[in-house]
Amino acid sequence: MKSTRVGVQRDTVDLTWSVALVQTKMAPPRLPPGIVRRTALLERLGEPCDRELAVVIAPAGSGKTTLLAEWSEVLCAREHLVAWLSLDEDDDDPQQFAAYLVAALGRTSEDIGQQAQQLLRDDLMAPGKTIVSVLLNEIASCGRQVFLVLDDFDRSPSRLIRAMVSRLLRYAPQNFHLLLGVRSEPELALGQLPTQGKLLRIDAADLRFSVDDAQTFFRQAGGVSLDRSSVELLNEATEGWVAGLQLASLALRDTADAAQVAHTLSGTRLGIDRYLDDTVLVRLPAPILKFLLHTSILDRLGAGVCDAVMGEGARSWEKLDWLERHNVFTRPLDEERQWYRYHSLLSDALRRRIARQCAAQLPTLHRRASRWFAEARLWPEAIRHALAAGEMELAARWIENCATAMVNRSDVLTLSGWIAKLPPALVQERLRLRLTKAWALALSLQTAEAAREVKALAAQIAQFRADGTLTDAALPAEVNAVSAIIAGLNDDSSRSLVLAKEAATYPLPNLPWVSRFAETAQIFGLLSEGNFDEVRRIQASTPACGDANQVPLYADVYRESMFGLAELVQGRLQDAVRTLEAALARAESALGCDSAAAALPAGYLASIYYERDDLARAQKMVSGRTAIAMETCPLGSLLRYTCSAARLYARGGDVGSAHAVLEDARQVAAARQWLRLRVGCDAEAVRFYLSQGRLVQARQTAETLRLAMPPACSPLTGSFIEIWASYSMMRARLLLAQGHAGDAVTLLETLRDEMATSGRWYLDALVSILLTLALEQQGERARAFATLEHALGIAQPTGMINGLVDEGAPLRALLERWRGTAANVASFDPTYLDRLFSAFDTNHRSEDDTPRVPSAVLSAREIEILDHIARGLSNKEIGRALRVAPETVKWHLKNIFEKLNVSSRVEAAQSGLGLSRASRTETSARASL
Numbered sequence: 001m002k003s004t005r006v007g008v009q010r011d012t013v014d015l016t017w018s019v020a021l022v023q024t025k026m027a028p029p030r031l032p033p034g035i036v037r038r039t040a041l042l043e044r045l046g047e048p049c050d051r052e053l054a055v056v057i058a059p060a061g062s063g064k065t066t067l068l069a070e071w072s073e074v075l076c077a078r079e080h081l082v083a084w085l086s087l088d089e090d091d092d093d094p095q096q097f098a099a100y101l102v103a104a105l106g107r108t109s110e111d112i113g114q115q116a117q118q119l120l121r122d123d124l125m126a127p128g129k130t131i132v133s134v135l136l137n138e139i140a141s142c143g144r145q146v147f148l149v150l151d152d153f154d155r156s157p158s159r160l161i162r163a164m165v166s167r168l169l170r171y172a173p174q175n176f177h178l179l180l181g182v183r184s185e186p187e188l189a190l191g192q193l194p195t196q197g198k199l200l201r202i203d204a205a206d207l208r209f210s211v212d213d214a215q216t217f218f219r220q221a222g223g224v225s226l227d228r229s230s231v232e233l234l235n236e237a238t239e240g241w242v243a244g245l246q247l248a249s250l251a252l253r254d255t256a257d258a259a260q261v262a263h264t265l266s267g268t269r270l271g272i273d274r275y276l277d278d279t280v281l282v283r284l285p286a287p288i289l290k291f292l293l294h295t296s297i298l299d300r301l302g303a304g305v306c307d308a309v310m311g312e313g314a315r316s317w318e319k320l321d322w323l324e325r326h327n328v329f330t331r332p333l334d335e336e337r338q339w340y341r342y343h344s345l346l347s348d349a350l351r352r353r354i355a356r357q358c359a360a361q362l363p364t365l366h367r368r369a370s371r372w373f374a375e376a377r378l379w380p381e382a383i384r385h386a387l388a389a390g391e392m393e394l395a396a397r398w399i400e401n402c403a404t405a406m407v408n409r410s411d412v413l414t415l416s417g418w419i420a421k422l423p424p425a426l427v428q429e430r431l432r433l434r435l436t437k438a439w440a441l442a443l444s445l446q447t448a449e450a451a452r453e454v455k456a457l458a459a460q461i462a463q464f465r466a467d468g469t470l471t472d473a474a475l476p477a478e479v480n481a482v483s484a485i486i487a488g489l490n491d492d493s494s495r496s497l498v499l500a501k502e503a504a505t506y507p508l509p510n511l512p513w514v515s516r517f518a519e520t521a522q523i524f525g526l527l528s529e530g531n532f533d534e535v536r537r538i539q540a541s542t543p544a545c546g547d548a549n550q551v552p553l554y555a556d557v558y559r560e561s562m563f564g565l566a567e568l569v570q571g572r573l574q575d576a577v578r579t580l581e582a583a584l585a586r587a588e589s590a591l592g593c594d595s596a597a598a599a600l601p602a603g604y605l606a607s608i609y610y611e612r613d614d615l616a617r618a619q620k621m622v623s624g625r626t627a628i629a630m631e632t633c634p635l636g637s638l639l640r641y642t643c644s645a646a647r648l649y650a651r652g653g654d655v656g657s658a659h660a661v662l663e664d665a666r667q668v669a670a671a672r673q674w675l676r677l678r679v680g681c682d683a684e685a686v687r688f689y690l691s692q693g694r695l696v697q698a699r700q701t702a703e704t705l706r707l708a709m710p711p712a713c714s715p716l717t718g719s720f721i722e723i724w725a726s727y728s729m730m731r732a733r734l735l736l737a738q739g740h741a742g743d744a745v746t747l748l749e750t751l752r753d754e755m756a757t758s759g760r761w762y763l764d765a766l767v768s769i770l771l772t773l774a775l776e777q778q779g780e781r782a783r784a785f786a787t788l789e790h791a792l793g794i795a796q797p798t799g800m801i802n803g804l805v806d807e808g809a810p811l812r813a814l815l816e817r818w819r820g821t822a823a824n825v826a827s828f829d830p831t832y833l834d835r836l837f838s839a840f841d842t843n844h845r846s847e848d849d850t851p852r853v854p855s856a857v858l859s860a861r862e863i864e865i866l867d868h869i870a871r872g873l874s875n876k877e878i879g880r881a882l883r884v885a886p887e888t889v890k891w892h893l894k895n896i897f898e899k900l901n902v903s904s905r906v907e908a909a910q911s912g913l914g915l916s917r918a919s920r921t922e923t924s925a926r927a928s929l
Contacts, residue, residue: 022381024300024333026104028069028084028149029341036216038067041206042074051200052172054179055186058204064181067207068149071179080145081108087156088299090384094160095120095413098131101164104148105135111142115592127631128160130594132167137594140173147177152344154182162187170863281353284328291319292328292342293358296350297365297388299381300333301340308372309365363389374398383418392426396433403436412440431457431464435478442486445632445672451490454483477506481514484521491635491676493718497525513555520559527566528718530759535566553590557583557597558634564604565636571761573608573798580605596632599625603633603641610644613801613839619648626661627861630668638665639680646684647806655688660891667884676723679705683730690737691808702734716754725751725763729770741777748774765794766803773807776814785818796832805839812840862899865892 056064072082083104091097099120106113116134139146150165166188169178180186209217211232281289291314295306306316320340323330329343342350354362366389373382379402386395399418419427419437427433434457441450458479464470484499500522503514519538526535560583567576580601587597606621622645629641642665649658662681669677682705689698705727712724728751735744748771755764768791775784795804804811819825819833861882868878875893879886 022300022378024339024341025086025100026084026107027334028072028151029065029331029333030335031066031069031073035066035070036209036213038063038070038213041067041202042070052177052198053169054177054200054202056179056181056202056207057185058183058202058207063207064183065151067202068151068179068181072147072149075147080147081112081142082147082149083108084149084151086151087153089155089157090299090380091156091161092158093414093417094128094158094164095417096380097156097158097161097164098128101148102131102135105139105146108146109142109144111144112138112146114138119591119595127596127628128164129167130596130628132164133171134592134594136168136171136173136176139176142175145175145177147179149179149181151181152183153180154184154186170867288319288322288328291316292323292346292350293354294361294365296342296347296354297362297385298369299341301342302338304376305369305372308368363391365389367391367394370394370398383421387421392423396422396426396430400430400433400436403433412443416440416444428456431461431475432472435475435482438479438482442482442489445489447486447489447672450482450486454479454486458483474506477503477518478514480506481518481521484525485517488521488524489634490672491674491719493525493528496521497529500525513552516555516559520555520562523559523562523566525718527562527569528721532566532570532759535563539563553587554597554600557587557600561601561604561637564601568604568608569760569762571765571794571798573612573762573800577605577608580608594624594628596628599629599633599641600637603629603637603639603644606644607640610647611802612799613805613835615648615651618644622648626664630664635672635674635677638668639677642677643680643684646688647802650688650691654895655692656891656894658688659685660888660895663888663891664884667888675708675710676719676726678708679723679726679730683726686730686733690733695737698734698737702730705730716758721754721758721760722763725755725760725767729767732770732774736774736777741774744774745771745778745780761794762798762800765791765798765800768794769804769807769811772814773810776810781817784814785822788814788818789822789824792828796829801836801839804836812837815840862892862896865889866896 056067058064072084075082085100085104091100098116102113102116102120106117113135115138116131119131119134148168153165156162165178168176169188172178211228281292284292291306291310294309295301295316298305298309301316301320303317303320306320307314310316320330320337324332324337324340329346330340331343333339333341341347366385370382370385370389370391371394373379373385379398383395383398386392386398395418399415399422403415415436419433419440422433427437434453438450438453438457441447441453461470461475461479465476470476480499480503484496484503487493487496487499500518503518504522519542523535523538526532526538560579564576564580564583567573567579583601584598584605587595587601591597602621602625606618609615609618609621622641625641626645629638633641642661645661646658649655649661662685665677666681668674669681682701686698686701689695689701709727712720716724728747732744732748735741735747748767752764752767752771755761755767768787772784772788772791775781775787791804794800804815815837825833864882865878868881875886875889878889882889
C-alpha cells in the first residue's frame with residue numbers, strides 16, 4: 001500500500017468498488033533477527049499431518065504468534081501448504097471472515113479457493129456454511145497437506161465465526177489441519193475429536209523459556225551482558241515469560257542491576273500498564289512516545305496512515321523504523337516493511353493510556369484515520385474508524401458510497417452488518433441508506449423486516465413527492481422493485497405483479513440489477529395469474545444473461561427459473577427441462593453445485609426428473625443440497641425440492657427420512673409464514689401416513705392444517721390456486737381412506753374444472769388421476785375410464801410417469817382393466833403405456849416389500865445431532881441449537897439408530913462418532929440431512 005493519498009468521489013456511487021481485504025492479516029509476521037529458535041519445542045511438535053487440530057493456548061506475551069510463525073516456516077519447508085489469518089476484535093462479520101478465509105487459503109495454491117471466491121462474489125444467497133463446504137471440497141481434492149493458522153482466534157467476538165470454524169473442524173478432510181493461537185480456551189467442541197492423538201495442545205508451561213533459552217535471548221538482544229546467575233534470577237522472576245524477558249532487556253539498558261530489575265518484574269503481568277509506563281514508555285523520546293500513543297488506535301500501521309493521524313511532517317516511516325530497531329514491541333507484517341503492528345501488550349496498554357490522558361483527541365485521530373482509509377478505498381477500516389470517532393454521518397456516507405455496488409456484488413450480509421452499527425435515527429434520515437437496508441434484508445430472505453422498512457420508506461418518499469422536495473428520481477421505482485421482490489418471496493403474486501409493473505414505468509439509470517429483479521417479480525405474478533402468453537413474450541424479448549459486471553448471476557438464474565416454472569405449470573415439461581437445465585449449468589459452471597444459485601433451478605428439475613421417472617437424475621438434484629435449499633431457496637423451488645426428496649426417500653423404503661425432510665421444510669414455512677409450503681408438506685405427510693395405514697396421524701395433520709387455512713374465494717387466483725389444489729387433494733385422499741368416495745368425487749370434479757380454467761394442465765392431470773380412483777371406488781367405472789383417458793392425454797405428451805405410479809396398486813389394477821376393455825386405447829402410444837406399466841412394476845413397492853439397507857455413512861445433519869447427543873443434550877435442546885422442531889430431531893434419531901444398528905442414544909454416541917469421523921472424507925462439506 002503506497003503512502004500517498006488517492007482522490008475519490010465520496011458522494012457518488014462507484015460501481016467498480018470492491019471490499020478491500022487487509023493483506024497483512026493473511027501473512028505471518030516476520031520473525032525478528034534475534035529470535036530464540038525453539039528447536040526442542042519444534043522437534044516435539046514433529047510432523048503434524050496425523051493431527052487435525054493444534055491449539056497454542058497461553059496468555060499474551062507468551063510467544064504464541066512467534067511459535068506459530070516458526071512452525072509455519074517449518075511446514076512450508078516441508079512443502080506443505082500453509083495459510084495464515086490473524087483475527088481481532090473487529091472480526092465480527094461472518095461474511096467478511098469467509099472472504100478472508102477464502103483469500104488466505106487461496107494464497108497457498110491455485111487449486112484452492114477459486115470456486116469459493118466465485119461464490120462470495122456472485123452468489124447472492126450463499127451462507128457461510130456453504131462457503132466452508134466448498135473450501136473443504138477444494139482442499140480435499142488439491143493433493144497436498146493444507147494447514148490453516150488462525151492467530152488470536154479468541155479475539156473475535158462473533159458466535160457465527162466460531163460456528164464456521166467448528167464446521168471446518170467437524171467436516172475436515174484428512175489433508176486439512178487447523179492451528180489455533182488463543183489466550184483462553186477456544187469455544188469449540190474439542191471433545192468431539194475421536195481420539196486424543198488428533199488434538200495437540202501447547203500451553204504456557206510449554207512456551208516458558210528455560211534458563212538456556214533466556215541466556216540465548218539476552219545474548220542476542222544486544223547491549224545486554226549477563227552472567228548465568230543473573231539470567232537465572234530474571235528467568236525465575238518472569239517465570240520464563242517471553243514478554244517479561246523483553247521488558248527486562250529494555251530495563252537493563254538503563255541499569256545493570258539484574259536483581260533490582262527482577263524485583264520490579266515480579267507481578268509484571270498483573271501491572272503491565274504501570275510497568276510499561278514506568279520502565280519503557282517514560283524512557284522513550286517524547287516524539288516517539290507521542291507517535292506510539294496516537295497511532296495505537298490503528299490495528300496496523302503504515303507510513304501513509306500514520307502521517308495522516310499524526311499530521312503533516314510526522315516522518316512516520318523513520319519512527320516505525322526506530323521502533324523496530326529498538327525492539328519496542330513492534331513487528332513488521334510484510335517483507336517490504338510497508339505495514340507493522342504493535343504487540344498486543346503494548347497496543348492494549350497504549351490505548352488505555354490515551355483513553356485516560358487524551359480522550360478529547362481520540363475522535364480527531366479516528367476521523368483522520370477514517371478519511372485516509374476511505375481515500376485508499378479500504379472501506380471496512382474507514383467505516384470502523386468513523387464509528388469509533390463518533391462520526392456517524394461520515395460512516396453513513398462511506399456505506400452509501402459503495403452500497404449499490406455491494407448489493408450488485410451480492411455482499412448483502414456485510415452491508416447489513418455495517419448498517420446495523422449505525423444509530424437507527426441516522427438511518428431513518430437517509431432515504432438511500434434505508435433503501436439499501438431494505439434490499440439487503442429482502443435478498444437475505446428477511447422479508448418481514450424488509451417489508452416494514454419499505455413501508456415506512458414509501459410513506460416518506462410519498463410525502464417528499466407531494467412537497468416537491470424529492471431529488472432522487474430513481475427512488476420510487478427502486479422502492480416498487482424491492483417491494484415487488486418482497487411480495488414475490490412472500491408468495492403474494494398479485495401484489496408482486498402490480499408493484500413490478502409500476503417499477504417498470506420509471507427509468508432506472510445504471511441499475512440493471514434492479515430491473516432484473518423487478519422483471520423476475522413480474523414473471524412470477526404473471527404465471528401465477530395464468531398469463532402465460534405475456535411470460536413467453538418477455539422470455540422471447542430479453543436475453544437470458546445480463547452483463548456479469550452489472551447483474552449478479554443469481555438474479556439471472558432466478559429469472560430463468562421463473563420461466564422454467566411457467567413452462568412446468570403448463571405441463572410443458574420438456575421445455576421446462578431445457579430452460580432449467582441451462583440455468584443450472586450456468587450456475588454450476590460459475591459457482592459450483594453447492595451454491596444457492598444452483599439450488600434454485602435444481603429444486604424444480606428434481607420434481608420434473610422424478611415425475612418422468614428419471615430417479616437417478618432426480619437424486620442427483622437433491623443430493624447434498626438440503627441445507628442450502630432450506631436456507632436460500634424461494635418458496636416454489638423449496639416446495640418442489642422437499643416433495644421430490646421426500647418421495648425419493650419413500651421409494652427407498654425410508655419413510656422416516658421422508659417425514660424428516662418434510663418437517664424441516666415445515667419449520668422454514670413457519671419461520672417465513674409460507675402457507676403454500678406448509679400445505680404442500682402436510683399434503684405429502686398425509687399421503688405417506690395413509691400409505692402406512694396411519695389414519696389417525698393423517699386425520700390429525702389434516703385437522704391442524706384446516707384450522708390454518710383461509711377461506712377459498714371463487715374464482716381462485718394467483719398462487720392460492722396451488723395452495724387450494726394441494727389442500728383439496730389432501731382432503732380427497734382422507735375421504736377415500738374413510739370410504740366417502742362420493743364426497744371426494746364432488747370435491748375433485750370442482751377442483752379439476754378450476755385447474756383447467758386457469759391453464760394448470762399439470763395440476764389438472766394430477767387431480768384427474770385422483771378423481772379416477774374416486775370414481776372407481778364409487779363404482780362408476782365408465783366415468784373413471786373417461787377421466788383416466790383425460791389424465792393420460794395430458795401425461796403422455798409431457799412424459800408424466802410417477803404422478804400415476806405413486807397412486808400405487810389400485811391405479812395399476814384400474815389401468816390394466818382399462819387397457820383390456822377401452823376402445824380408445826389405440827389412440828395412445830403403446831410405447832408410453834409399456835413404459836408406464838414397467839414403472840409400476842419396477843418402482844412401486846410397499847414399505848413392507850422394500851428391503852431396507854441402512855447406509856453406513858451418516859449425513860452431515862445426522863453427525864451434527866450425534867455430536868449434540870455426545871454432549872448430553874436433550875431433543876428439545878438439540879432442536880433449539882439446530883433451529884428445528886424436537887419432532888424433527890426424533891425422526892433423525894430414528895434414522896441414526898437404524899444406520900448404526902443401535903437402540904439407545906448412548907450406543908449411538910459410542911459407535912457413531914468414530915464412524916462419522918472415519919467417513920468424513922466422503923461426507924465432507926455435504927449439507928444433507
